[in-house]
Amino acid sequence: MIEVVWFKRDLRVVDHAPLAEASRRGPVLPLYVVEPSVLAGEDFDACHWTFVSASLRELRAELAARGQPLVVRVGEVVAVLRAIHAEYGIARLWSHEETGNGLTFRRDVEVGRWSRAAGIEWRETPNGGVVRRLRNRDGWARRWEARMAEPVVAAPGRIVGVTMAPGPIPEGRELGLVVDRRVGAQVGGAVAAGRLLDSFLRERGLRYHREMSSPVTAGESCSRLSPHLAYGTISTRMVVQRLREQAGGMAWRAFDARLHWRDHFMQKLEDEPAIEHHNFVRSFDGMRENDFDAERFALWAEGRTGYPMVDACMRCLRETGWINFRMRAMLMSFAAYHLWLHWRPAGLHLARLFVDYEPGIHWSQCQMQSGTTGMNTLRIYNPLKQAEDHDPDGVFVRRWVPELGTDGYVAPMVEHAAAVRQARARLSEFRGRGGARAEIAAVVKKHGSRKGRVRGAGEQTVLVFGEG
Numbered sequence: 001m002i003e004v005v006w007f008k009r010d011l012r013v014v015d016h017a018p019l020a021e022a023s024r025r026g027p028v029l030p031l032y033v034v035e036p037s038v039l040a041g042e043d044f045d046a047c048h049w050t051f052v053s054a055s056l057r058e059l060r061a062e063l064a065a066r067g068q069p070l071v072v073r074v075g076e077v078v079a080v081l082r083a084i085h086a087e088y089g090i091a092r093l094w095s096h097e098e099t100g101n102g103l104t105f106r107r108d109v110e111v112g113r114w115s116r117a118a119g120i121e122w123r124e125t126p127n128g129g130v131v132r133r134l135r136n137r138d139g140w141a142r143r144w145e146a147r148m149a150e151p152v153v154a155a156p157g158r159i160v161g162v163t164m165a166p167g168p169i170p171e172g173r174e175l176g177l178v179v180d181r182r183v184g185a186q187v188g189g190a191v192a193a194g195r196l197l198d199s200f201l202r203e204r205g206l207r208y209h210r211e212m213s214s215p216v217t218a219g220e221s222c223s224r225l226s227p228h229l230a231y232g233t234i235s236t237r238m239v240v241q242r243l244r245e246q247a248g249g250m251a252w253r254a255f256d257a258r259l260h261w262r263d264h265f266m267q268k269l270e271d272e273p274a275i276e277h278h279n280f281v282r283s284f285d286g287m288r289e290n291d292f293d294a295e296r297f298a299l300w301a302e303g304r305t306g307y308p309m310v311d312a313c314m315r316c317l318r319e320t321g322w323i324n325f326r327m328r329a330m331l332m333s334f335a336a337y338h339l340w341l342h343w344r345p346a347g348l349h350l351a352r353l354f355v356d357y358e359p360g361i362h363w364s365q366c367q368m369q370s371g372t373t374g375m376n377t378l379r380i381y382n383p384l385k386q387a388e389d390h391d392p393d394g395v396f397v398r399r400w401v402p403e404l405g406t407d408g409y410v411a412p413m414v415e416h417a418a419a420v421r422q423a424r425a426r427l428s429e430f431r432g433r434g435g436a437r438a439e440i441a442a443v444v445k446k447h448g449s450r451k452g453r454v455r456g457a458g459e460q461t462v463l464v465f466g467e468g
């Protein structure tokens with residue numbers, strides 16, 4: 001009988017409790033399953049596979065050095081497990097808990113059903129600060145702190161393996177994915193994660209607080225750990241502990257807070273999986289659903305809106321797979337308010353462009369920047385002001401929109417003031433409807449932060465309109 005360690009969004013050997021525990025029990029099969037259903041998901045893109053496959057190659061080498069390389073199989077998880085069980089006999093299945101999209105949630109339900117029927121115990125361990133089956137947010141921040149303070153689990157020294165062909169780690173084209181031609185996208189693997197953390201804490205992060213908002217400086221001054229945290233090549237706990245050991249004091253509080261926000265936002269999807277598809281406040285249903293304009297969407301998605309800052313951000317994102325928080329918020333706000341596009345198709349487009357796509361953060365943020373969560377300050381970003389404030393010399397815009405100032409650049413597709421006025425009027429109408437207020441109060445009670453620590457993330461319980 002063998003212990004199967006199922007790797008998902010936790011592609012590391014350090015701080016991997018399931019791997020450490022399983023290694024103490026008996027022969028271990030470390031397994032990664034490439035799932036066709038996930039690859040076919042609307043939110044999936046080849047850039048995700050590029051990052052994951054590089055991480056898998058490194059993980060395979062790390063595990064091989066300990067006695068058992070990573071086994072990779074292409075197929076649906078239950079079918080893969082069933083075949084392994086028939087041949088080897090699975091004593092236990094080990095994994096981290098996952099807060100993923102609806103597809104992976106349903107797959108986990110199937111795996112649970114199958115393992116119970118087969119008499120196999122499935123042991124799941126939390127992978128960060130998200131709490132399963134949470135009743136409400138009282139005491140959540142305290143629990144998060146306790147999780148982050150738990151000792152980092154050492155990588156197992158030696159793993160007793162099983163005799164099984166490891167199987168190839170497929171290239172994207174072998175999986176039928178389009179060739180990922182991005183240049184400058186981040187590279188996967190725990191080594192890259194460790195280097196980023198080192199350079200950020202040693203030097204890059206010293207200017208974090210001042211430079212995170214401008215796309216000119218953010219690429220260097222932000223940690224750039226997001227895809228690594230999303231695919232688990234480093235754990236949040238490892239980052240929090242290193243940060244607090246090495247870089248105490250005020251200057252680092254902004255970064256510390258964002259690591260806390262990460263799980264705070266993911267907890268929302270864990271508690272309310274429907275927010276991947278439906279408005280947080282259901283009283284807003286119908287607000288944008290029937291107004292989708294494919295032509296407007298295409299201009300936004302291709303970076304041809306005629307607003308240089310919006311277009312520069314979109315084009316940068318398309319080429320590199322990353323843009324900083326403020327510019328993500330501006331892109332989403334422009335789609336939702338200026339173009340009155342529903343957050344779901346706009347969010348799917350961004351999900352496919354972000355190498356760091358993390359469903360829990362992503363769908364909460366997409367809804368927040370579209371005004372459908374009820375619990376946040378409604379902030380409409382003014383793309384002209386954002387350019388003045390964060391790219392005053394036009395360095396960023398000229399780099400990504402070289403045709404600016406020539407006849408080749410398009411005219412603005414909408415007029416800012418008029419579009420914002422119309423968006424406000426439509427939102428006010430829905431907010432004023434009977435039932436909306438009571439529902440908003442219930443959402444705030446269930447999902448709102450109790451500590452006010454997430455204010456900077458745009459989360460407040462006051463309902464005001466801001467433009468910035």
Ligand SMILES: Cc1cc2nc3c(=O)[nH]c(=O)nc-3n(C[C@H](O)[C@H](O)[C@H](O)COP(=O)(O)OP(=O)(O)OC[C@H]3O[C@@H](n4cnc5c(N)ncnc54)[C@H](O)[C@@H]3O)c2cc1C
Binds near residue numbers: 225259323357
């Ligand atoms: C519309 C929209 C969609 C987004 N989608 C994603 C997504 O799919 N995946 C993702 O990781 N982030 C997402 N973010 C949040 C944020 O923009 C990124 O986490 C950040 O820009 C990543 O760069 P970094 O690692 O250098 O961040 P840093 O500023 O160095 O922050 C460190 C880490 O803290 C977390 N974090 C930072 N800002 C936030 C935030 N506002 N909310 C929650 N967690 C945060 C991330 O894990 C990040 O890696 C989204 C933001 C918006 C407005």
